[in-house]
Amino acid sequence: xxxxxxxxxxxxxxxxxxxxxxxxPVVGALAMSFTDFDIYALADLRNLRFVGFDNYVNLLQTPLxxxxxxNTLYFVLVGVPLSIVASLGxxxxxxxRLTRFKAFYRTALFAPVVTTLVAVAVVxxxxxxxxxxxLNYALGAFGIAPIDWLGDPHWAMxxxxxxxxxxxxGYNMIILLAALQAVPTELYEAARIDGANxxxxxxxxxxxxxAPVLLMVSILTMAGHFQLFAEPYVMTQGGxxxxxxxxxxxxxxxxxxWWSLGSASSVAFIxxxxxxxxxxxxxxxxxxxxAA
Amino acid sequence: xxxxxxxxxxxxxxxxxxxxxxxxxMVAASLMAPGEASTFPPPLLPHAATLxxxxxxxxxxxxxxxxxxxxxxxxxxxxxxxLFNLIAGYAFAxxxxxxxxATFRTLLGALVIPGQVAMMPLFLMLKQMGLVNTxxxxxxPWLASVFGIFLVRQYxxxIPEELLEAARIDGAGxxxxxTTIVLPLLKPIVVTLAVLTFLGAWNxxxxxxIVLTDRELQTLPVALAGLSREHVQDTELMMAGSVxxxxxxxxxxxVLQRHYMQGLLMGSVKG
Numbered sequence: 001x002x003x004x005x006x007x008x009x010x011x012x013x014x015x016x017x018x019x020x021x022x023x024x025p026v027v028g029a030l031a032m033s034f035t036d037f038d039i040y041a042l043a044d045l046r047n048l049r050f051v052g053f054d055n056y057v058n059l060l061q062t063p064l065x066x067x068x069x070x071n072t073l074y075f076v077l078v079g080v081p082l083s084i085v086a087s088l089g090x091x092x093x094x095x096x097r098l099t100r101f102k103a104f105y106r107t108a109l110f111a112p113v114v115t116t117l118v119a120v121a122v123v124x125x126x127x128x129x130x131x132x133x134x135l136n137y138a139l140g141a142f143g144i145a146p147i148d149w150l151g152d153p154h155w156a157m158x159x160x161x162x163x164x165x166x167x168x169x170g171y172n173m174i175i176l177l178a179a180l181q182a183v184p185t186e187l188y189e190a191a192r193i194d195g196a197n198x199x200x201x202x203x204x205x206x207x208x209x210x211a212p213v214l215l216m217v218s219i220l221t222m223a224g225h226f227q228l229f230a231e232p233y234v235m236t237q238g239g240x241x242x243x244x245x246x247x248x249x250x251x252x253x254x255x256x257x258w259w260s261l262g263s264a265s266s267v268a269f270i271x272x273x274x275x276x277x278x279x280x281x282x283x284x285x286x287x288x289x290x291a292a
Numbered sequence: 293x294x295x296x297x298x299x300x301x302x303x304x305x306x307x308x309x310x311x312x313x314x315x316x317x318m319v320a321a322s323l324m325a326p327g328e329a330s331t332f333p334p335p336l337l338p339h340a341a342t343l344x345x346x347x348x349x350x351x352x353x354x355x356x357x358x359x360x361x362x363x364x365x366x367x368x369x370x371x372x373x374x375l376f377n378l379i380a381g382y383a384f385a386x387x388x389x390x391x392x393x394a395t396f397r398t399l400l401g402a403l404v405i406p407g408q409v410a411m412m413p414l415f416l417m418l419k420q421m422g423l424v425n426t427x428x429x430x431x432x433p434w435l436a437s438v439f440g441i442f443l444v445r446q447y448x449x450x451i452p453e454e455l456l457e458a459a460r461i462d463g464a465g466x467x468x469x470x471t472t473i474v475l476p477l478l479k480p481i482v483v484t485l486a487v488l489t490f491l492g493a494w495n496x497x498x499x500x501x502i503v504l505t506d507r508e509l510q511t512l513p514v515a516l517a518g519l520s521r522e523h524v525q526d527t528e529l530m531m532a533g534s535v536x537x538x539x540x541x542x543x544x545x546x547v548l549q550r551h552y553m554q555g556l557l558m559g560s561v562k563g
Contacts, residue, residue: 013375248408272406
């Protein structure tokens, strides 16, 4: 077996699997989004019709789609910054040379990341219970009246954000911790000689040094947040008052509850385009601030 | 310890306590008598610890079946992912062939497409092939992954070229070089990829929810989501179900933590 042949033979199985089970379906989804693929087409393909952009036009005229988009953007725009601030705070604490038992704390703070999302969403549903939940009980100690976290349209999404921050902050914490450890100590020494206090050091040394990693982390975290699905599926079923229906939740219901697979495919593509646009926007913003 | 040191350590201790609390409460509530968690003030510890919820979970809800399903699907996903990704990742790193770099760049580019886009046509394809409601259907997305190939490639880049050349001069074929020389060197990344895949498959929800509708075949997260809709009031039973779902992956992570973290850090430098 010649080396040049060996290369292709070695990558062929993986490429074939990715082509058949990913590339073909993605192209298929684009095609399907221009058809009225529904339960009748599922029974008999002859019922399938090409409908052009009808699915997209219909979606844009459906209030539920806009609600889902709004809810998803709420989750992304509030959840991502909170999550990264929590990760950065935890990483700074872990990085401090004053910290004892670093390995233990690192593992403890990371533990929620490896847990099963569905299982911890079930746990949090009870912790957030209006009457018997421990969160309201703890807040009661500070004189805060019970909140119907998952039953009040205003509080359901904040509750899901709370769970999501708890579940995910450990992931970026590890990445930021590694980045912190790579910042040259001379920079801090120089800042100290210039009389910079801890806050100034964070602002003038740490954050600029972390900027590239923070950009990467925020892009990946945003991509993850756009794919919110299991939390509302388990905790709220999209309610109350449709305030936790997300774009993916809508795709799932359209596709696998109502079997409108054509319409579901168009939802998926809108999500894809949206995620792509937001990533490009972030990269552009980062480049502009760097140039400025 | 200075006042500052005390503050830093106290803040970390508090943060760790808050982080671990939901998991600790899950275990405590799973040992409570039915109805005990739904009293006021909410109890932190069971009055008299009981395994009744676990017994009901296995006897009535038949969760044993879903544990087997989850273990089987995750183990097969791990083996398949190793079979496909190891050899491909190595080839992308060390073998020269026409179009290699362009192909690899295209693969990385595909990472921007969210996997859910593929789900509707994939479901139809599997339906045609008779794989809906089978383990095989749940396993299809785990065959090869861009992330897995990337991870192995990054690691394989560090294999010394001289080692491979020496074997070639000795007349060894490429497949033999891979199995006898490369694979042993890749052992750390094999463990890393295995842990990441096993945990990913165990915790996966949306695709198994779509493709496994028969309760006999469902994995734990899917079954748990279904149970939690039927047993909204049975807090203690649901906590037992959550413990059974979370515990295996948590233990696996604690044992292989170093490898998991390595994979996480390697995967995050792709930007």
